[in-house]
Amino acid sequence: MTATLAEFPGLAARKFGDRTALVTDGREFSFRELDALSGTLAHNLVNLGVEPGDRVTLYAPNSWEWIVSYYGALKAGAVVNPINVMLTPPEVAYVTRDCAAKVLIGSRETVAPVIAAGVSGLINVVFGSNVLEDMVPFDALVAEPRSFEPVKVDPNAMCTIGYTSGTTGHPKGAMQSHRAVATNVAMTAQMHMKTDRDVVVTALPCPHVYGNVVFQAGILCGCTLIMHPRFDAAEILASIEQHSATMFEGVPTMYMYMLASPDLEGRDLSSLTRCTVGGQTMPAAKMREVEERFGCPLIELWGMTELAGAGTTFPLYGERKLGSIGIAMPYCEARIADGQDAAKTMPRGEVGELMMRGPIVMQGYWGNAEATRETIEPDGWLHTGDLASMDDDGAIFIVDRKKDMINSSGFKVFPAEIERVVAAHPSVALVAVGGVPDPLKGEIAKAYVVLKPGATEDADGIIALCRHELAAYKVPRAIQFVRDLPTTSNGKVMRRRLADLDERETQ
Structure with a gap:
């Protein structure tokens, strides 16, 4: 691939024109419209002072504005910093400071708390037109069509800084080039044989590398993307039937919810030709059940933020x-x-x-x-x-x-991130976090806490602190107060032996 990501919308507009590219929140957009909107936004971002190489943070749920913002920033020559909407204001503050973001684009519901938390010095672009004094209304930036030629950048230049959980307690920003992401998108689409005849239903978050590859493959290949802002089993099943979808793409938890949904029996899923699953490994028995109930192959893939998306998968036509x-x-x-x-x-x-x-x-x-x-x-x-x-x-x-990472519903959580927050509670002397099996999420985080002398157990207070400082998927689902933690001879906590504490409690 020699094209940059900024060129994707223009190439699609010339090839697929007025065909439907995106359906979301009750609205439809053609390939030509997405190209025009992102070009207009790029023009106005440049007018706001965005220069090639500047970092633009995207912090919002799935929406047409998110996709327009993504390509608009890239067309302006900026580097996109897409962050999970579940991150808390303190986490957003860390990320924006770490990558030295110049612009923050998002919904009012996400941006306002960040500003209130003290994040300053950014140009805040907020979806809609009803915004506060220190915000720039997104609608005004796309209202008057402007022609804009994407800023020329080298395919090997950085296009994205995607933050992933870090073993030191803070996330790390993985730098990806246009070539890396474009290659990943194209090759994933090739392996799964995507074409302009496909209708793809998804609720994968756009900032996640899996969701990113899905929506960009739609632009590249001419698919119609039916994008849901959030996952709801009944809504997804209805959407597949309503739009005669040829593909659904999701994580194992989504499939498990759909298999358990009472709406499954009454829905016609015969339009599906294949589905994909990634984010965490899925039991083979459950995969067979999906294939039987959905009537199509379920193709597993595996990837990382550090790989710009999928690193491995199976081809549609092949064993x-x-x-x-x-x-x-x-x-x-x-x-x-x-x-x-x-x-x-x-x-x-x-x-x-x-x-x-x-x-x-x-x-x-x-x-x-x-x-x-x-x-x-x-x-x-x-x-x-x-x-x-x-x-x-x-x-x-x-x-x-190999590492102690916890995989909960496809989200990667490192114990050190949670330990860093729990340790700040005034009653906590020592804390270690481990993953415990969960039939739906794969794993959930559990904190093992040693109290300071004279301190009282305050599980609710610890959870409240975590909810303030961490994204919801990182918050431990259980707190266990213990007398001590398993350690090595040099005092290092052995997380793999934390489960022994569970057994000790039940004896």
Whole structure:
């Protein structure tokens, strides 16, 4: 791919014209309209002072304004910083400061609390026209059509800084180039055989790399995207039937909710030709049930923010192995490395760390050379942190995680982030966070707390503190007060033995 992401809307407008590109919140947009709207926004962002390389943070739920803002910022030559709408104002403050954002674009419901929390110095563009004094109304920036030629940038230039949870308690910004994201979008679409005859239903968040690849593949391939602002099983099932969707794309939890929905039996899903699932591994038995009930193949994929999207998947036409995350994406390599020596590749069938190399690998972490060196080897191989095995056909099977990351409904949560917040509670002496199995979410976070002498248990207060400081999916779902924590001889907490505390409590 030599095209930059800023060129995607224009290419689609010339090829697909007035065909429907997006249906969301009761409105329809053609490819030509999305191109015109994003061009008009780019023109006005430049007038507001946005220059090539400036960072523009997007903080809003799925909406047509989000997609227009994404391409408008890119057309202006800016670097997009898409952040999860579930992040709290303190988390948004950290991210915007860390990447030195110049502009914050979002809904009034998301931007106003950030301003109130003390985030200052940004140009605040807010969806709609009814905005506060220190906000720029989005509607005014797209009201009068303007022709705009996208700012020319090198395909290898940075286009995105996507923040991912960090082992140090703060997220890290993965820098991606236009070439990396465009290649990932094109190759994922190729593997799943997307065309302009497809109608794709999704509720995946646009800031998430999975959701990003889905909506951009729609623009690139001419699909009609039926985008929901949030997931609701009954609404999604109705949407598939109403729009005669050919694809649904989601995470395992979504499929499990739909399988359990009383609306499933009464819906006609016969238009579906294939579905995709990613974000976390899905039990093979549940995948078979989806295929039986939905009447189409369910293709698993696996990816990371550091890979601009999918790193592995299966092709639509070819052998699929339920329980496997697939094979390496075109133009990319995957291998299983020895856990002690990353230069050594494990024999087929043996477990080691999954590593990836290719044009989709990030440029590094923004402002964090040390973390970049720890994650990317000098020869380009990326440490994924996942333990896996590879069979003789190159199919990869995730076994466990090398790091202590918790995967809850497809969202990656590092214990250190939660521990950093819980430790600030005045009654807490020590805290360790681990993942415990959950039949619906895969895993949930649980905090094990040692109290300070004389302190009283205050689980509600700890949870309240977490809800203020952390996104909802990071908040621990359980607090257990314990006398001590399992540690090594040098005092390091052994998170893998936290489950022993559960067993001790039940004895």
